[in-house]
Amino acid sequence: MSRFALRLSMVLMLSASAAHAQNLSPAAPLSPQLGKVASGELVAAWDMTILPSGDGLPQGSGTTETGARLYLEHCVACHGEGGVGGLNNVLVSDEPRPFGETGGKRTVGNYWPYATTLFDYIRRAMPYSHPQSLDDNEVYALTAYLLYRNGVVPAHFEANASALPKVVMPNQEYFIRAYPDWNP
Amino acid sequence: MRDNEAKALELPNTNGLLHRRVFLKGGAAIASIPFLAAGVSAEDRSAPDLVPEWTREPGAGMSPYGDRSHHEADVQRNVVSQPGTVGSGASRTPLQSLEGMITPNSLHFERHHNGVPEIDPKRHQLLIHGMVKRPLTFDLDNLGRYPMVSKMLFIECSGNSAALLAENPVQASVGELHGLVSCANWAGIPLSSLFEEAGVDPAAHWVIAEGADAALMSRSIPLEKIMDDGLLALYQNGERLRPENGYPMRLLLPGWEGNMSVKWLRRLKVVSEPAMTKDETSKYSDVRPDGKSLLFTFPMGVKSVITSPSAGMALRDKGIYQITGLAWSGSGRIQRVEVSADGGATWSEAALDSPVLPKAMTRFRMGWNWSGGPAVLQSRAIDETGAVQPSREAWLAERGRNAVYHYNAIQSWQILQNGDVRNVYV
Numbered sequence: 001m002s003r004f005a006l007r008l009s010m011v012l013m014l015s016a017s018a019a020h021a022q023n024l025s026p027a028a029p030l031s032p033q034l035g036k037v038a039s040g041e042l043v044a045a046w047d048m049t050i051l052p053s054g055d056g057l058p059q060g061s062g063t064t065e066t067g068a069r070l071y072l073e074h075c076v077a078c079h080g081e082g083g084v085g086g087l088n089n090v091l092v093s094d095e096p097r098p099f100g101e102t103g104g105k106r107t108v109g110n111y112w113p114y115a116t117t118l119f120d121y122i123r124r125a126m127p128y129s130h131p132q133s134l135d136d137n138e139v140y141a142l143t144a145y146l147l148y149r150n151g152v153v154p155a156h157f158e159a160n161a162s163a164l165p166k167v168v169m170p171n172q173e174y175f176i177r178a179y180p181d182w183n184p
Numbered sequence: 185m186r187d188n189e190a191k192a193l194e195l196p197n198t199n200g201l202l203h204r205r206v207f208l209k210g211g212a213a214i215a216s217i218p219f220l221a222a223g224v225s226a227e228d229r230s231a232p233d234l235v236p237e238w239t240r241e242p243g244a245g246m247s248p249y250g251d252r253s254h255h256e257a258d259v260q261r262n263v264v265s266q267p268g269t270v271g272s273g274a275s276r277t278p279l280q281s282l283e284g285m286i287t288p289n290s291l292h293f294e295r296h297h298n299g300v301p302e303i304d305p306k307r308h309q310l311l312i313h314g315m316v317k318r319p320l321t322f323d324l325d326n327l328g329r330y331p332m333v334s335k336m337l338f339i340e341c342s343g344n345s346a347a348l349l350a351e352n353p354v355q356a357s358v359g360e361l362h363g364l365v366s367c368a369n370w371a372g373i374p375l376s377s378l379f380e381e382a383g384v385d386p387a388a389h390w391v392i393a394e395g396a397d398a399a400l401m402s403r404s405i406p407l408e409k410i411m412d413d414g415l416l417a418l419y420q421n422g423e424r425l426r427p428e429n430g431y432p433m434r435l436l437l438p439g440w441e442g443n444m445s446v447k448w449l450r451r452l453k454v455v456s457e458p459a460m461t462k463d464e465t466s467k468y469s470d471v472r473p474d475g476k477s478l479l480f481t482f483p484m485g486v487k488s489v490i491t492s493p494s495a496g497m498a499l500r501d502k503g504i505y506q507i508t509g510l511a512w513s514g515s516g517r518i519q520r521v522e523v524s525a526d527g528g529a530t531w532s533e534a535a536l537d538s539p540v541l542p543k544a545m546t547r548f549r550m551g552w553n554w555s556g557g558p559a560v561l562q563s564r565a566i567d568e569t570g571a572v573q574p575s576r577e578a579w580l581a582e583r584g585r586n587a588v589y590h591y592n593a594i595q596s597w598q599i600l601q602n603g604d605v606r607n608v609y610v
Contacts, residue, residue, distance in 0.1 A: 031377045032329045035312070035320030042321070043313050048400065049392045049453050052460050078268060087267040100475035103586065106466070111477075114460045121462040124400035128269065128298060131398045171477070175469070178478040179406060184485030184514060184571070184590055 050120040054165035057116065060136040061160035064153070067145025070138055074127045083107075083149050088128075096151035100174030109150025113175045115167035119143045119159070140164075190504055190553045199525035199559055201532045202504075202551030252290075261291055262360050271299025271398075274341070276363030279491045279510065285336070285537065285545040287366035289421050294428045295341050295364065297399035297463075301448055305432040308396065310378075310416070314454035317383030324432055327373060327418065334371035335415070335438065336544040338512045340364060340484050342441035342468060342589040348576065349591060353607040358494035361607065362595070365512070367545035370436050371419035376411045379454075388454045392461075393435050396450035403444045404458035405437065409482075413438050416449065439514030439543040440482045441589070443468055473584030484514030485592035486573050488521055488548065488565035499603035502556035507534075511546045513567035520566045521548040527560035527596065527610045528575070534563070542568075559599040560610055576609060 050056040071083075080086030093107040102110070108118060123139045125131050134142070144159035152167060193202045252259075259281040265273035275294040277287055287293075294300075305324050313319035344364035347354045354361065384407070391410050395401040405414070415436040417425065425431040430447030437444050443463055458464065458480070470478040488511035493499060507525075511518045517540055522531035537547040548563065565573045574582070579593035598608040 031331070031381055032326075033381050034326035034329060035318070035322050035378065035381050036326075038311055038313060038319040038321045042311065043319055046311055046451055047313065047453065048394070049314075049402075049455070049459055051455065051457055053457065098475075099471075100477065103475070108466070112462075112466050113479075114465065117460050117462055117465055120402075120459070124402065125298065125398070125462075128272075131298065131400070174475055175465070175477050175479055177480055178470075179480035179482060180408075182478060182481050182483075184481070184483050184592065 048120070048124055050116050052114045052116050052165065054116065054161055057119065057161035057164060058136045059161065060140055061158050062137050062139070062141025062144055063158050064141075064144045064148040064155060066138075067141035067143070067148075070134075070142050071145055074134070075142070078128060083146060091146055092149045096170045098171040098174055100171055107150065108146055109152055109170065111171050113169050113172045115143065115147060115152070115159075115164050115169060118146060119164060193551070194553055195532050198530050198532055199557075200553040200555055201507075201523060201525050202553060204533065204535045204550075259291070261293065262357075262363065269298075271296050274364060276359050277366045278357070278359040279363050279365075279489070280358045280494050280496065282491070283508075283547075285367055285510070285547050286421065287368055287545075289368070289423065289426050289429070292366040292368060292420070292426065292429055293339075293341070293364050295343075295442065296397070296428070297401050298397055300428050301397045302427075303396060303432060303448060308432050308448075308450065310433060310449060311451045312378060312382045312454070313451075314392075315385035315388040315456065316379075316454050317385075318381075320378070320382045322378065324418075327416070327433070330373045330377060332371050332373055332418070333415070334369055334419070336367060336369050336539075336541050337436065337438050338365055338367040338484075338543060338545050339436070339442045339445055340487075340512070340514075342443065342481075342484065345591040345593075346588055348593065348595070349585075349588070353609055355495060355607055357496045358489060358491050358595075361495070362489050364442070365510075365545075367510075367512070368421045369419075370415060370417040371422075372415045372417035372433070372436065375414040375416050375435075375452075378416065379411060382454075384454055388456055390455050390458050392451075392453040392455055392459045393444070393446040393449060394451040394453075395430075395446045396448040401446055401448075401463065402459065402461045403446055403464055404455075404461065404480075405435075405444060406482075407454065409437055409440070410452075437482075439484060439516075441468065441484060444482065468589060470589055471584070471586035473586070481590060484512075485590060486513035486515065486518075486565050486567040486571045487511065487592040488518075488563040488573060489595045490523070490561055490563050490597055493561065493599065493605045494597055495605050495607045497605045499554060499599060499605070501603075502554050505552045505554055507550040507552050507561060507563075509548055509563050511548055511563070511565040512544065513565065513569075513571065514543060515571060516542045516568040518546040518548075518565055519568045519570075521546070522564045522566075523548070523550040524562045524564070525552060525559050528562055528594070531564060554599065556601075558601065560608065561597045561599065562594050562610075564594055 078088040083092030093110040099110040140159040147153040261275035263275040277293045309321045341364035391405045417436040434447040490509035521534045534548040534550040576593040598606045
């Protein structure tokens with residue numbers, strides 16, 4: 001070993017022990033662990049996640065009839081009468097046939113795989129100009145109405161935490177989970 | 185460069201592509217530099233066309249926060265919003281006007297679902313809860329003490345380039361066609377450290393991410409990805425995130441479709457099953473030719489596009505041009521980019537700017553001696569996994585006509601006799 005290399009290795013050893021002595025840790029930085037335990041109140045106020053199993057669906061209920069009235073009040077301006085012909089997304093297809101069979105315009109009725117998604121999306125994001133302004137009963141009612149308009153549920157239907165996960169959407173069987181096998 | 189010199193550098197039978205040593209020598213780009221003859225009088229020096237006035241008067245002062253030259257004010261994002269809204273839609277990066285691999289923060293593409301929220305950073309919190317030992321909240325002050333990393337990463341909306349699915353080629357700039365992709369240096373905290381602190385239940389497999397915008401944008405993310413390289417990004421190209429890119433904090437999932445990198449991140453719920461949110465079922469699902477729809481097609485495919493010359497530009501005269509563009513892959517590094525000037529009949533390897541980084545933009549370059557005749561320029565990227573960017577024909581044959589997302593096929597620019605550049609299908 002040359003004198004230079006020897007001196008270099010001594011410097012490295014010294015700096016390694018210096019790092020140790022001063023609790024420095026360049027290789028695996030330590031976490032300062034500063035997270036604060038969240039209160040149950042905060043979690044309850046923020047947690048809006050709903051799973052297709054129905055996990056997370058709140059208490060309450062709403063019927064197609066109430067939904068029809070609320071639709072005229074909150075939704076028709078953007079989505080058109082009965083869910084068609086508006087400026088924004090078409091919500092309703094003519095018949096409850098799966099998109100996977102018939103193609104055409106993708107709507108709630110012929111494409112969306114889970115009814116719970118409809119409740120979740122209306123509750124978090126609609127109406128567009130006043131999101132999160134509807135109460136859970138109103139969201140259930142609008143969900144019931146749109147499912148009825150799409151021919152997925154009968155004219156008199158009450159949406160609630162036990163009924164929604166049981167609704168089988170027409171196109172559900174056409175969905176495949178690509179993760180983790182899919183490669184672009 | 186003289187005609188015979190350029191000819192000597194041409195690769196045979198390639199419609200004028202030049203050997204890569206053009207860049208090694210740096211010869212092709214050098215133009216003759218005009219100089220003043222000695223003995224110019226003081227009077228001549230004050231002639232503005234000879235000696236510009238800005239050398240003869242004091243310039244402007246320093247500025248606390250810089251802006252670009254006002255001469256560059258036309259370089260702008262292309263903003264398109266949904267009918268009846270201002271906050272739903274996208275703005276696209278003007279790729280045709282940019283160089284290098286970094287997208288300036290002011291020109292990073294945007295995609296919002298109900299506008300850019302005005303968030304008070306002092307009141308913003310990130311909540312991690314669900315299947316964890318301890319539900320935790322973090323604020324910006326606390327997060328400032330965590331070990332950070334920085335990485336060059338592209339973000340691409342999986343709806344990028346969907347205009348290329350139109351029956352007839354849309355005549356628009358490369359930014360308007362392909363500008364839902366940008367690349368920046370993102371700095372932040374590896375999410376694995378925050379999840380380890382919360383203590384994740386081994387039975388958990390997914391994380392539901394939610395933004396603090398008026399759409400409460402929500403996506404289901406595999407826990408594995410979060411723990412592998414998921415980043416809580418706080419800085420963009422050195423400064424705090426821009427409001428339109430998630431200020432004060434966003435999720436960043438390297439290489440995966442942009443919609444999953446939830447902006448204005450406020451909540452991560454650890455769960456066993458995906459939530460099947462609107463944006464991972466009714467949107468961002470891929471309809472196959474057999475009518476089946478794929479959920480969770482996460483990584484972005486290997487892709488490249490020539491940014492110059494590109495549609496809307498015009499070549500003024502035959503002769504030497506530099507073909508340049510960007511390449512990227514959600515699966516790793518770009519290994520090679522090939523360029524064709526004859527619509528894909530022959531391909532030649534382009535030079536790559538350094539550094540070539542995984543899941544970041546790579547700038548490629550190729551010299552070209554345009555004969556003045558017809559030409560179709562294309563680029564084709566190959567990544568380190570060996571994945572090759574497909575032709576439009578091959579992409580359509582595999583994905584079908586109902587597919588909307590993840591379009592990564594080769595772009596063709598036709599050079600017309602008069603030098604105009606057009607989007608074409610070959």
